[in-house]
Amino acid sequence: MVAQPTGFGRSTGDPQVRLMTKVAHMYHEQGIRQTEIADALHISQAKVSRLLKRAGEVGIVKTIVVVSPGLQTELETQLEQRFGLLEAVVVDVVGEEAEIIAGLGSAGAGYLENTLTGGERIGISPWSQTLLAVVDRLRPLRTAGAESVIQLLGGVGNSSVQVQANRLLDELATRIGARPRFVPAPGLVGTAAMRRGLLKDSTMEDVTSEWASLTMALVGIGSLHPSPLLRQSGNAVEPVDESSLLSLGAVGDVCHRFFDADGNLVRGQLDDRVVGISPADYRGIPRRVGLAGGARKHAAVRAALRGGWVNVLLTDVETARTLLS
Template sequence: MLNWEERKQMVKIANLYYIDGWTQQQIAKKVGVSRPIISKLLQRAKDLGIVEVYIKDESAHTVDLELQLEKKYELQDAIVISTVGLTPEMTKRAVGQAGAYYLSKYLKRMNVKRLGISWGSTLAELVKEYPFERREEMNIVPLVGGMGTQHVEIHANQLAYELAKKMGCKCSYLYAPAIVETKELKEHIVAMKEIASVLEEVKEVELALVGIGNPYRGSTMKELNYLQEDDLQNLRKTGAVGDIASRFFDESGETINHPLNDKVIGLSLEDLRGIKEVIGVVEGTHKLESVLAALKGKYLDVLIVDEQTASALLEER
């Protein structure tokens, strides 16, 4: 049983998180503990009934959007997150929360031995929100190499590690950059025993979590200097509209013929299509063209997305 002080602390943390919109990291700093402890306390607050989460949409608008997305794009599942009154950062967190809930529910009913994860800030929110639950039989595999020394918290290796910690399971590490300088260097690196063995694991992934990027707007790859201005101009010329795990595709979802795609260390788009279940987790209408192309390319089985982007996808011919 909780004593009065413990319950008061839990209520305070829950209020900061659910009512005031603080991040777990901000709360951890204020309280003076680690972020995983805050995550555990929030989960315990739910378990004890201190916090009850309700999704209220009186018009059932998002449910209707989900059904329309599933039908139009032949998806197994679509989850649409209401964005009413939310800032972009809050929307991203809400999409991440929905992704975490969906993944947890999926793993309860499906026997998954190997889970793959790409990289990005929306997937990082999913991992932060994922509950602590034992899945010792699983192995989590990064689908693409690291992205340099900046924003390490959104790299595939780091996300695989953080998710594995929460599940109490193993993870693999792809100790290589996402994109190298030359095709010859890539061929040398992927021939290395440790890299080659992880890339083989990548091909055996049963369930994949992926984000979708727009190279021209809000691009983390550009922010990290993986894409220079001349790269962007060349990508435009070849018709690139988006990327999954740093692999670029055109408006019909087909892999573009561009040197950058030949220098990526990680999952190919062809191999992505071969994965049994692929969950796309996306936030932001600036990614509309990219998500549309990914859907046309049949890369996704499940789409978890914000309401505005969902509505825009349904307006597309």
């Protein structure tokens, strides 16, 4: 707060303006409590309060927000306005992909700690290195932050890697005091018939029935070329399918739902083999939080924003600048 002794339409000799300025100076710049100001000036505390309020209204007191080093408030505001986001969080981190993932992990943990207030039903993508980084940095909440955490895509894969998908879901649920729900199937199967058969299983139906009532999604944004974790899991797109997607203009995905540069869903044979939440149910989730960064993800992140696949974005500073360029 800064107190400025200007007249604002009245003479600076006006007793009311002079008293407002003096009260504002004592309170904001000298740190004197309102009761002490009232005693010193022989006026009531109620009048001190009214004078302080009036000083703000006429401009004698002006609020200045000082942005701490490392914060990117202006970039965040520009992203929110450009893409109609509920919120953007820009992390001041540069370097190799591993460093960016670590920075996004810390930012994601902080975001969850500050925004989960209980009652959330969270859907999560299981094959995300960035989300694993979030969980590794997330402190246990003192009170439950959500009711349940449910996989949005099949989490069964190569046994040496599946433990990571299970850990992601289980540890997130434990740290926020929620109930974990696993999808007992691979994320990608060989045929559409296999997918239909799996979805009819009663165990699967118990989980998939909860997809329509989710309040929040926590997802990574994938580029067309899968991450090492996804490729090792056995749930990655095969090269022949990758070529087909490329010919259809695909640039990225959320939970194996691929989209083009404008964010439009790319439909093909692969789409019928995904054991995961449908695009319609996914888009019906009110808060869709995406975490992604690094040069490899620029096109995919831009497309995800254009198509409304995420409406909350956590990304790095260079990706943010690229999105706005």
